[in-house]
Amino acid sequence: MSSLETLKQHNILVLLITGRSAGWCQGLVNYLPVLGIIAENGGVYALKESQRMKPLTAINDIIEHRQLLQNNFEEIRQKFPHLQPSSDNQFRVTDWTFDCHECSQDELLTIEKICQQKKWGFTYSHIQGHLKPLNQNKANGLTTLKETYFPELSYSEIMTVGDSPNDESLFDKNLFPMNVGVANIAKYLDRLEHQPGYITNLSESDGFCELVQLIITSIN
Known part of the structure; x- marks a missing residue:
């Protein structure tokens, strides 16, 4: 939280991008010092000013869509019966x-x-x-929000940060030339087509705090 506050004090806008559910993220955006949040790996988003989740992926019939997703999961589970649905699917x-x-x-x-x-x-x-719509990913979600709300920004002014395979699209240097992997991404590097341009020394939240300190030091 303190690192997010530090970025805000230096007028650096932060947009969270996560695989977490829409329901979980709608609550989160209310109290964190961020511009907004993209949830479900690019599926939906909420800006702090509205605090209302809006779609990034067009879905005509949500009930039918979710039933198709569940059916697909059940087919996969026939091959891997140990798989268990996550408790957050209802959100x-x-x-x-x-x-x-x-x-x-x-x-x-x-x-x-x-x-x-x-x-x-x-x-x-x-x-x-x-399991998700075919072209739904974090980079596509971020690109849509950038073009909609911040067309004046160049992509070279955006820094993307990630630590898992679901962040891979954010490491595409052709889209986001300034991208960073938090240290725990290292164990996945052999599986990623797009590699982070820089990797922190520390992992998880400590790695993010390390990055924030580097940014603030470079500004000062």
Whole structure:
């Protein structure tokens, strides 16, 4: 929280981008010192000024969409019966999640191939796997918000930060030339097509705080 406050004091806008559910993020954006939040890996967003979740992925019938996601998950679970749906699915709009911290890399790759065959997207973090619309990712969500609300910004003025495979699209230097991986991304590097341009020394929240200090030092 203190690092976010520090960035705000230096007039550096922060937009959170996460795989967490729309319901969880709608509460989070209310009390953090951030511009807004993109949830569900680019599926929905909320700006602090409105505090209302809005779609980034067009879904005509949410009930039908969620049923299709669940059906796809149940088909995958026939092959991997140990998979368990995440408890936050009831708060999601665009994607379907399952706990994946015990999944092997081979299992995750197989799940990705199954999703590709069925024209669904798939990504994962260290805690959850996400079944989602094919072109839904964090970079597409961020690009949409940038073009809608901040057309005056150049992409070279945007720094993206990530620490998991579901952040890979944010490491695409052709879109975001200034991108950073927090140190715990290191164990996934051999699986990523897009590699972070810089990696912090510290992991998780400590890595983010390290990055903030580097930014503030460079300004001062």
